[in-house]
Amino acid sequence: MAVKTSDDAGHFRHPLYQTLLESPGLTVGTAVLDDLMTWGLTNALWMFPMATSCCGIEFMAAAASRVDMDRMGVIIRATPRHADVMVVAGTITVKMAPRVLKLWEQMPEPKWCIAMGSCAISGDFYRNLYSVVPGIDTFLPVDVYVPGCPPNPEALMAGMIRLQEKIRAERKGEFKQPETNPALLKISNPSVPRLNDPARRAEQSHEQELSAHSPTEDEATPALEVSAGPAPDLAPLTAPDFEGLLKELGVTELPKDGPPIIPLAQHLALARKLKALGYRQLVTIAATHWLKGKGRKGADEAEPEHFEIAYALRTVGKGSHVAAWAVRVEPGQPVLTLSGVFAGADWQEREQYDLLGVTFAGHPDLRRLMMTENYVGHPLRREFPSDAPAAPWR
Numbered sequence: 014m015a016v017k018t019s020d021d022a023g024h025f026r027h028p029l030y031q032t033l034l035e036s037p038g039l040t041v042g043t044a045v046l047d048d049l050m051t052w053g054l055t056n057a058l059w060m061f062p063m064a065t066s067c068c069g070i071e072f073m074a075a076a077a078s079r080v081d082m083d084r085m086g087v088i089i090r091a092t093p094r095h096a097d098v099m100v101v102a103g104t105i106t107v108k109m110a111p112r113v114l115k116l117w118e119q120m121p122e123p124k125w126c127i128a129m130g131s132c133a134i135s136g137d138f139y140r141n142l143y144s145v146v147p148g149i150d151t152f153l154p155v156d157v158y159v160p161g162c163p164p165n166p167e168a169l170m171a172g173m174i175r176l177q178e179k180i181r182a183e184r185k186g187e188f189k190q191p192e193t194n195p196a197l198l199k200i201s202n203p204s205v206p207r208l209n210d211p212a213r214r215a216e217q218s219h220e221q222e223l224s225a226h227s228p229t230e231d232e233a234t235p236a237l238e239v240s241a242g243p244a245p246d247l248a249p250l251t252a253p254d255f256e257g258l259l260k261e262l263g264v265t266e267l268p269k270d271g272p273p274i275i276p277l278a279q280h281l282a283l284a285r286k287l288k289a290l291g292y293r294q295l296v297t298i299a300a301t302h303w304l305k306g307k308g309r310k311g312a313d314e315a316e317p318e319h320f321e322i323a324y325a326l327r328t329v330g331k332g333s334h335v336a337a338w339a340v341r342v343e344p345g346q347p348v349l350t351l352s353g354v355f356a357g358a359d360w361q362e363r364e365q366y367d368l369l370g371v372t373f374a375g376h377p378d379l380r381r382l383m384m385t386e387n388y389v390g391h392p393l394r395r396e397f398p399s400d401a402p403a404a405p406w407r
């Protein structure tokens with residue numbers, strides 16, 4: 014269709030049109046179909062919310078009664094196939110980015126994208142964090158940037174008005190698209206092939222399943238072997254039960270500045286024993302890296318570089334208790350995996366492996382979890398520079 018604006022109407026010549034114009038008492042309105050379509054398009058922009066953090070709250074407020082984006086024909090749709098505009102409101106991490114891209118690809122053309130807030134625009138103060146994408150335009154084409162931390166709902170509405178202006182200009186052929194840098198459009202694959210991901214090997218699921226249910230015999234430590242018998246009593250424990258177990262391991266002193274450190278050889282057996290006694294939930298596995306001469310409060314200056322890996326379990330149910338302990342290893346020294354005792358240890362150990370480089374012997378699938386597979390270094394190690402150079406996806 015030829016693009017005509019209503020300004021052209023004064024020069025329009027047609028016998029019927031002239032007759033109508035000259036008829037007394039008749040008012041004639043003219044319009045170009047393309048203008049009508051543009052009007053309809055720009056006033057019915059349905060939004061797909063990609064709200065992840067604080068900016069998402071402002072986004073929600075924009076849809077509420079005070080600002081009421083519905084006035085502009087902006088309807089929020091929770092499905093990409095019905096939406097015209099994706100609003101990315103909040104921080105996007107490296108792991109989320111491929112999913113955001115997938116949702117974007119599920120939106121039909123024509124479609125537009127608004128980056129709402131500093132995090133979506135540039136990563137903001139998380140920009141140099143190992144896990145945050147430094148701006149969504151590293152993998153998505155952004156049409157309008159709405160600055161602020163967070164931008165208020167009115168700012169989002171202003172952004173929508175700018176988007177309407179841009180669409181009008183585009184339809185008139187007056188908008189010049191800025192050049193995109195193809196290198197920025199690349200995004201690393203997620204490091205974890207999820208269920209249904211073609212990159213995920215079938216054996217991987219199988220191995221994980223096996224490891225969650227079938228601890229091998231030689232992992233057990235006879236001194237603390239769980240005796241066969243009736244199912245363990247899952248009643249809440251009292252704190253002395255855990256202390257008693259620690260005493261069996263020769264740990265009599267309970268430090269105030271962290272969990273007690275137990276002998277490395279007893280670690281797996283302790284976890285099994287605790288699970289049998291009712292500590293059935295693995296709360297966390299968290300490692301800390303200490304450089305030479307550093308460590309817990311009062312550490313000896315000659316103390317060599319080491320890692321402390323802390324574990325916390327919890328009894329399930331009313332009045333639950335927590336049992337926490339730690340093991341200490343030198344760089345490169347492995348710790349036995351707990352993935353055969355607690356299925357949830359699988360990814361928590363992978364996380365510590367990824368971020369600190371601690372290895373877990375017997376883990377069925379020890380790969381990076383947060384960072385891309387080709388990432389060099391471990392971002393939670395002490396020597397890792399806080400102003401580390403550009404992340405590999407830039």
Ligand code: SF4
Pocket residue numbers: 066067068069102103104129130131132133137161162163164
């Ligand atoms: S820009 Fe500010 S308000 Fe928005 S998600 Fe980031 S930190 Fe939160």
